[in-house]
Amino acid sequence: MIFEGVENEKVEHIYCILRKNVENEGAYSGLSHVMEHACLMPYYKEKPLKYFWGRGYTCLDHIILYFISSTESGLETIFEQIITGRIICEKNVIEAKEQVYNECLRMKEITDVRENLVRFISDNRITNFAMGKQETIVKIQQKHVQECLNSIIENHDLYAIRFRHKNEIQMKCRSILSEYCNEKTKKNIYTEQSKKEDEILLVECKDKQEKIEIYFRIPISENKEEYIAKLWFEYSLYLVCKEELNMSVSISDKFYTYTERYIVLRIYGLEHKKIKSILCVIRQHMMYKIKNFETSDCKKYLHRCLYSEKHIQDYINEFQNYILYGIPIISNQDICLMEYISKEREILENILFNTLKIVVFKNNCR
Structure with a gap:
């Protein structure tokens, strides 16, 4: 995921983790996936420009957004648009929905295999998937995506690391983790395990x-x-x-x-x-x-x-x-x-x- 030029002192990076459980998407399966694409829309639009690079992916329980820019103001603009929610405008959501819908069509065969595999491994405990379904993606509206991002930010489920080089990211990770450790209550939970034939x-x-x-x-x-x-x-x-x-x-x-x-x-x-x-x-x-x-x-x-x-x-x-x-x-x-x-x-x-x-x-x- 990390860009190969990560040690280049002339570029800045922002790596964002957004905690979001797709099991809660209900009738709007694919909502997190659409939000990921909407947040990356500046990259899709400005792709020919060499000073900006972006990538992301959506999993069952989180979204990753990763941006690189050779200009400090470029990253500040992108991140400010995300945390204020301004990036989730009607136009970006429409384009993001189209991208996700086409991705579902293009990867249907592979996605079906992966989802069947996860259902088998989890004994059907996992039923919703990050890719989303075509019939629910078309129902997603700008307000749904906006509410989703607002909820993540309000619940302090967005974590961002900004860095230039290895030593800096190590220091910043430790700093964020030390704050997070003070807030989080540690717990030991043991899931019920099955004992039947493999x-x-x-x-x-x-x-x-x-x-x-x-x-x-x-x-x-x-x-x-x-x-x-x-x-x-x-x-x-x-x-x-x-x-x-x-x-x-x-x-x-x-x-x-x-x-x-x-x-x-x-x-x-x-x-x-x-x-x-x-x-x-x-x-x-x-x-x-x-x-x-x-x-x-x-x-x-x-x-x-x-x-x-x-x-x-x-x-x-x-x-x-x-x-x-x-x-x-x-x-x-x-x-x-x-x-x-x-x-x-x-x-x-x-x-x-x-x-x-x-x-x-x-x-x-x-």
Whole structure:
């Protein structure tokens, strides 16, 4: 997302996070998506001009707006139009609706696959989607978009970082987070987990490389110890698959919403008929590691992650994950004080043995 010329001292950046749950859009599905396009309208209109650049996207629970300008006044003008709501004029909304409507038409096939996948993974807990529906997009009016943006601003759900270079963004992220920490009440919430047979969804794809994605649902937690334990789980899962089982894998987090959080294990080159037997082996290896947890190994790995060079996007991701999901930012001191207790062991066992959603991407070109 971050522009490649981010280290250029001659350009200024504004990165905006707007918290907005599309589940609340009701009869106006696609409202957040239209608002995103309306806010980016100056970029669409002035695209030929080299001094201004903008980009954005809409997810299930937030909107991102990102602007770059070689002139300080350019960014000030854009941001002022957003926070005052003046950017949501009738003309911009009409053009934004047309763009979103055409995007829905153009990406219908891909969107249908993605939405079916999310419904499967979430057991239909997620029913509304950010793209929107053509039949509801046409009903959206300027007043609906204006009310939506006003609500975000009034509820203090707009966070903006303005910066020129890496050191500045790190400093500003910490400053905003320190203010936010004082306002936010920390809580630990554990979503009810299911314990039934793992489920498989077969998806046809055009990718040359077939893959299997395994979704481990993780509980909602803003507790540092539990988050460190989750990091250890991911690291151990990678080692089991890569080094002990000699598989080609990758691992990442996937947060659809505040309550829908997953660790995603991607396995490449594995025949999907073998996946359940492989999962049994993975669970056996992981259970052994959980029971024989060594904090020293975990600390070495986490220390290495902390001291690795961070890019602008890393700081943005940390900031964004804290704002949206309460994901704690881990310090060296947190790792040094880490101890493994029974509560974390129980959480990890639940992640491992709760129902897994398995998505098999099969190449339909064969």
